[in-house]
Amino acid sequence: MQDEYSFYNMKELEKLIPKKCAGVSPMLVKDLIQQMIDEDGLICVEKCGNINVYWCFKNQIIQKVYDSCERLKGQIEAKEKETIQIRENLRSTCNGDRKEVFMSGDGKTKLSRQELLKANREIEEKIKTLQSEYNRLSQTRWDKKKIDEKKQALNDNVRKLEVITDNIDIIIDYFRAKYGVEPKSIRQELEIPEDFPHIEI
Template identity: 25%
Template structure:
């Protein structure tokens, strides 16, 4: 099975048409150029579009004489065109190099600022933590200041009385356990389990 031939791209067609004009160093009318280009693999239907694109890009010259359009491209003209294109590309390269240099200078300028920004962010976080701690301390201070001496003494006395009451009950529990052990000949663990008395129960100092 034969493979279908790939059609030529626009750039390939442009190169063929321009080469015909340069090699022959003749002035062509469009029909003559279509005939010559078709022999090189460029379809006649596409020659007009190709020629117009070359004229628009100043790769070939054209002029209208009477009712016909004429096209040509001499070697000297092609050389000048390539020289202009080269100069344009050199200018573009220089422009890009200048922009790149400016970017590198900006990076050097911004790098210390970026590091300072990180340090500033760290210090800011530490400051927020310290402010939070300070707020908590101020709340505690306000709480302590709101308690006058009389209130503190009263709270201290209430705590003392509560401890004494707890210790009395603890003493009563231990006495009850001791009595039951002797009276009913039971183990302490059995008594604690039966009465639901924790092993951790102890006196408060």
């Protein structure tokens, strides 16, 4: 679908995706699409009249990942330069008396050794965080494995719901057998529907 450069509404996606991705139920498409919009921004959506229009172009995804990588790369380089400067200032004191307060190499700025050490540690931690984020984005792509994992998670939730609905029916039947309470009365009192909607997996 990324190579087709087409726009779709939700009804079209609910028909198309199960055909393109074997095992994906039409009932799961809406949640799957929303997760891909919210988590990674891989699918774009715009309001067009009274419907939402969805699209996902490969070049947009590549550009988004590239821009994020370049931004993080720039931040890493800036922090590394700042670290080099701080280390240079610290190194200039290591050969002397290691005073707590000293002047910079150009003699224009008063520096605190403890503050510089603290700033150095903070910058190193920031670099580690940025590098980790950069590495993650460099490898980010929405492939079949990730889609299968999302589908499996949704299927697991559907199965849990089915277990809950089965348990509700069992409890209602128990009260009917033990206390002679009509199931309809229990459902009305607790606002439980007569039939739960069936979700195809």
